[in-house]
Amino acid sequence: MDSAIQIHVNGQARTWRSDTTVADLLHDLDIKTERVAVELNLEILDRATFDQRLLKDGDRLEILGFIGGGSL
Amino acid sequence: MADDRLIIAGREFKSRLWVGTGKYKDFVETQKAIEASGADVVTVAVRRVNITDRSKENLLDYIDPKKYTILPNTAGCYSVEDAVRYSRLARAAGVSDLVKLEVLGDERTLFPDTAGLIEAAKILVKEGFIVLPYTNDDPIVAQKLVDVGCPAVMPLAAPIGSGLGIRNPYNLKIIMEMIKVPIIVDAGVGTASDAAFAMELGADAVLMNTAIAGAQDPLAMAEAMKYAVHAGRLAYKAGRIPRKLYATASSPIEGML
Numbered sequence: 069m070d071s072a073i074q075i076h077v078n079g080q081a082r083t084w085r086s087d088t089t090v091a092d093l094l095h096d097l098d099i100k101t102e103r104v105a106v107e108l109n110l111e112i113l114d115r116a117t118f119d120q121r122l123l124k125d126g127d128r129l130e131i132l133g134f135i136g137g138g139s140l
Numbered sequence: 141m142a143d144d145r146l147i148i149a150g151r152e153f154k155s156r157l158w159v160g161t162g163k164y165k166d167f168v169e170t171q172k173a174i175e176a177s178g179a180d181v182v183t184v185a186v187r188r189v190n191i192t193d194r195s196k197e198n199l200l201d202y203i204d205p206k207k208y209t210i211l212p213n214t215a216g217c218y219s220v221e222d223a224v225r226y227s228r229l230a231r232a233a234g235v236s237d238l239v240k241l242e243v244l245g246d247e248r249t250l251f252p253d254t255a256g257l258i259e260a261a262k263i264l265v266k267e268g269f270i271v272l273p274y275t276n277d278d279p280i281v282a283q284k285l286v287d288v289g290c291p292a293v294m295p296l297a298a299p300i301g302s303g304l305g306i307r308n309p310y311n312l313k314i315i316m317e318m319i320k321v322p323i324i325v326d327a328g329v330g331t332a333s334d335a336a337f338a339m340e341l342g343a344d345a346v347l348m349n350t351a352i353a354g355a356q357d358p359l360a361m362a363e364a365m366k367y368a369v370h371a372g373r374l375a376y377k378a379g380r381i382p383r384k385l386y387a388t389a390s391s392p393i394e395g396m397l
Contacts, residue, residue, distance in 0.1 A: 077191055078188045078189065078191050079188070080191065080192075097191050099189055099191070102234060103198070103200055103233055103234060103235075104189055104233055105186075105229040105230070105231075105232035105233040105234075106232075107229065112228050112229060112232045113232070114232075115232070115234065130188065130229075131188065131189045131191065132186050132187060132188055132189060132229050132233065133186070133187070133189045133198065133200075133233060134184040134185065134186060134187075134198075134199055134200055134210070134212065134230075134233065134235070135161075135184065135185050135186075135187045135199055136160075136161035136162045136163070136164060136167075136170060136184065136185070136199050137160060137161060137162040137183065137184060137185025137187075137213060137215050137349075
């Protein structure tokens, strides 16, 4: 069995299997890839590369989308 | 006035009322209020997706990006770095190159940090963004924003969510006369007459959120705002009479007994 990796997703510590791509992670979290932005270790990823970017131990991901708001 | 369209950076907008999507009871109310307002531009914020509770619905399931122009904002950003980061994330989330740029200077007033705003605008324009900056009612700052490449400027009427209305009509009027790009009065509107007043001054559009979402009956207020913006625009185009201190009779003297 593949070894596990420790990652941070939206500030939360998570354990995932080691051969996970960004696309796999989004799929596992039940998040549709359209209309979200993913930042991996402060690098904003091109949506087209989600299925090529393998996650590694210690990675920090931010997954963002649109919510209601005018000004704050 | 069917052909009275607002054009910004080559894009045409039907509605001169733009609305925010915050503070509503739920997505259904958001959707209905936006529909009642007739707005075709809606602003949204960029935030972390909830990864623990995926049952939560998405705003864009209710606000169809094919039907509306989605205008992501950088609400809540207090530094140039954050505002630029959120803008890039908004673009990566795939709606458009448009961004309503906010760089806030202070939590109590939510007034913009205009020095930071100009700096952030400069960076984003170079990256190809269509930057619509939320700014103070300062004509010099407005001109600087145009100089760095903003195709429209959005001066405030009053602090965000304050409902104080047009606090400084004279400054706004100077901005409208001096600045050669569309002016969208953003923030501070409280009721329909405020929106009409902004349009009568010559604003190209008005953007609001709290005035509608926070009203006792948001749907009715959304409709009121639609008519107010339309009426104000018509009055501006029609050209008001000059103010005079004394009366001018509107009935002829001739034929009187």
